[in-house]
Amino acid sequence: MRKIVRRTVLAVAAVQGVTLAALAVVDYRRKKVRRPAVFPRVPPRSVTAGGSEVTVYTYGEDLFADMLGAIRQATRQIFFETFIWKADPVGLEFKQALLDAAERGVRVYIVYDEFANLVVPRTFFHFPKHPNLKIKPHRLFSMGLSVARQAGRDHRKLLVVDDDVAFVGGYNIGSTYATNWRDTHARLTGDIVWDMQNAFIDYWNLFPRRRLPQLPDTGGLVWQPNIRLYRNVPKNLVFPIRGMYLEAIDRASHHIYLTHAYLIPDDDMVRALLQAAERGVDVRIIVPAESNHIVADWLSRGFYSQLLRGGVRLFLYQGAMVHAKTACIDGQWSTIGTANIDRLSLQGNYEINIEVFSAPVAAQLEEIFAMDSSNSRELTLDEWHSRPAMVKFSESVLTPFRTLL
Template sequence: MRFRRIPVRKIVRRTLLAVGAVQGATLAGLYLVDHRRKKNRAPAVFPRVPPRSTTAGGSEVTLYTYGEDVYADMLGAIRQAKRQIFFETYIWKSDAVGQAFKQALIEAADRGVEVYVSWDEFANLVVPRSFYRFGPKVMCKPHPLVGNWLRFPRSSGRNHRKLMVVDDDVAFVGGYNVGSLYATDWRDTHARLTGDIVWDMRNAFIDYWNLYPSKTLPTIADSGIRVWQPNIRLYRNVPRNMIYPIRAMYLEAIDRAAHHIYMTHAYFIPDEDMLRALVLAAQRGVDVRLILPEESNHIVADWLSRGLYGQLLRGGVRLFLYQHAMVHAKTATIDGQWSTIGTANIDRLSLSGNYEINIEVFAPEVARQMEEIFAIDSSNSRELTSEEWHGRPVMVKFSEAVLTPFRPLL
């Protein structure tokens, strides 16, 4: 019997097509499950922590874990502004909360305040274009849907930052986007800052605004720093300049940990170095705990993250899955000394792709408050055990393996 030889190229092509078909079917199945899940989701219920202030060197830090609280203070700051407002966000919905921010900013401009705003066009494709008409007095520079890749080939990242600075007096930064959903149904973390660090926040906005000159919009005058703030540092990922310090900040802090590491993250798809750093910390006796969403708003991100749970659990890292609400925070605290709050997730998009901003705080008082928040969030989470994880259905394990090639994309 003669066997017909099939060219290697054809075998490779058929194999790739088969793998692609399986991956496509898996993604389609996940999106179907996600659609049904969102349709039948009950109202969010989770423990709330009232805003509390503490000091860090020459600055005051107020932490928020509930959207309505931070929105009220941000709107209050806008309404009291006398000279200048810098406002930057990733998602800006056109619902009641989004309209309240828009109206407050327009009213500030009408009374003579210089108002500069920026948002990400890609993140707001579903928002009516008419919402982003502010009139001639508000200076708007949206982060473009498609950047000028020919002129600036490294400028493909999205602007994922959320910050606001008012009158050089107060600044806000953290994970909260602007919208009614986030006001009550999402558990996130934001910080209000006063004192010396406000200059750094102001400088971060000015540097971004001036990064891409416009023929129709003015540049903003820049000035050198007045006070070097040793207790709080600002880290900014700037794709245009190929600068990504937030990842290095995390790796350095994890490497120094001696007692505990508590991290809360919405989308957790670490690279090999980050994964190894956490496991090595756990193996040298550090209590490493992660709070992650049981179900996030991005089901594919969930499944890509789940593919790493086995390595984390085998390495001694404890995983806690947040219940009954979407946890969107991007925070960590280590050894009662070090904390970070900001916009960067632990994934490739945030750590080596997007414009992001995090504060790094060296203050036991802030760390203590972060630990209290972590404890309350842990009370609304269930711990994932190795026994439960390894006992999941074979089909689930297969689906996770099929999606592994997509991990570097997120």
């Protein structure tokens, strides 16, 4: 019996290995022949939410121009945190702008994730010593008794300049993201800027390092009722973004529009979406037809049959990688941030999302959703059921990997 079990396990592992290898080959060939991305976009537009102003970006060049402009106008301090930071023209422009700010007397604090940047030359992250420049990489490996608490990646992307402006959303830093990816980011001014500052300060102080100062932690002067900040903090086993989504989906009465780069929901998230569709809510989800992670695509497709049968409508974004992490519900509630609908984001990584209670912000996101829908192809249940048997088999073989992503 032990031999049978062992041989069965080895056979399954071999099939999984062959499937993953085949997908890697397909992905490599696909990326070599990929054409420049062409997709619709809307110019950034500002709307008011309580005591704050929200500007939504759908194109990287627009966003990076405003981020760099804010950095170059800084007079006191800059908090800069990113997941991926490429050593290309855009990445170098950000690096130089931050160095120039430090030179003119601005206190600059930088955080980046080591694991996400393993393919970036190490020399890119060598900065000249300067009293105004403090850099704290999110370590590839952290020492600690709990693996679950220490293994989370810093998937956040935020910039806070002085007390004036903050940026948060899905965009990493690099030339590809400037023109070839459809992502969503928000610029925030007003009361919510303190919350963004506090989010950076709390992360910075959570990982004390020798030769790096702790940042002063002061209380907020204003409670912002229209915008709330949610932060996943694996070290403290705090993951509120998942709960935020589940609560909002549970309240939906008319429509739910989700746009996500990677859709690998857990059982509770699937159940919430299906229950919403069952009670008559128009549930629509935009995902990339082909993302930058082919394995994530195939794991995501394992949920399509269940979602389509339950009345959820799926739209496949064409011609570009859609990397947004947004949702809008019933014309009143919205979220923009860094968290995907997968286990890595909702139960593993350091993430940050804003939750906005504002009809004007929701209307803007619905306009963007309509624009993205015009560049998407709806996937029907009949079409999905007619896919080749080998594809169905490969999807089932990869099912155990869902818990990893």
